[in-house]
Amino acid sequence: MYLRVAVLPDSGEDTGEAADWASRLLAELSEFDDATIDMEAGGEAPEGSKGLGSAAGALLARLASVDVLKALLEAVRAWATRTGRTVEVSIDGDVLKLTGASREQQERVIEAWLARHAPVA
Numbered sequence: 001m002y003l004r005v006a007v008l009p010d011s012g013e014d015t016g017e018a019a020d021w022a023s024r025l026l027a028e029l030s031e032f033d034d035a036t037i038d039m040e041a042g043g044e045a046p047e048g049s050k051g052l053g054s055a056a057g058a059l060l061a062r063l064a065s066v067d068v069l070k071a072l073l074e075a076v077r078a079w080a081t082r083t084g085r086t087v088e089v090s091i092d093g094d095v096l097k098l099t100g101a102s103r104e105q106q107e108r109v110i111e112a113w114l115a116r117h118a119p120v121a
Contacts, residue, residue: 001091001117003069004040005076007057008086018057025079025087026059032072034064066118073098073114077106091117 007025009018022039029037040058063069073089073096080087080098087098096113098106 001063001066001069003061003063003072004090005037005059005061006088006090008088009057010085015057021083021085022057022059024083025076028079029059029061029072029075032061032068032075034068035061035072037061066114069117070114073110077103077110081106 005022005025007018007022009015019039026037026039029035037059040060061072063072076087076089077098079085081103089096089098094113094116096109098110
C-alpha cells in the first residue's frame with residue numbers, strides 16, 4: 001500500500017520551503033520500521049499510488065499494514081498540529097487534509113477515511 005504525504009506551502013511561501021518542511025517531517029517519521037518513506041522524486045509516482053499531483057514537499061510511503069497506516073497518520077496529524085502546517089495524504093486518489101482542527105475533529109475525519117481503506121474481511 002502506498003501513501004502520499006504532501007506538506008502544502010503556506011500563502012506566500014515557495015515550494016522550496018514546503019520541501020524543507022517535508023524533510024523535517026521525513027526525519028520525524030524515520031522511526032517507522034514497517035514503512036519505507038522517502039522524498040518523492042519528480043515525475044511519475046509508483047504504480048498503485050494515485051492522488052495529489054506533482055509537488056515539492058511530498059513524501060511517498062510504502063506501508064506494510066493498516067496498523068502502520070494508522071500509526072503513521074497519527075504521527076502526521078500530531079506533527080501538523082504542532083507545526084501549524086497543512087498536510088495532505090492520499091491513497092488511490094482519496095485525499096485527506098490534516099490541518100489545525102481539534103484533535104477530536106481530526107480523529108473523526110481520519111477514522112472515516114481509514115474505513116474506506118480497510119481490507120475487506
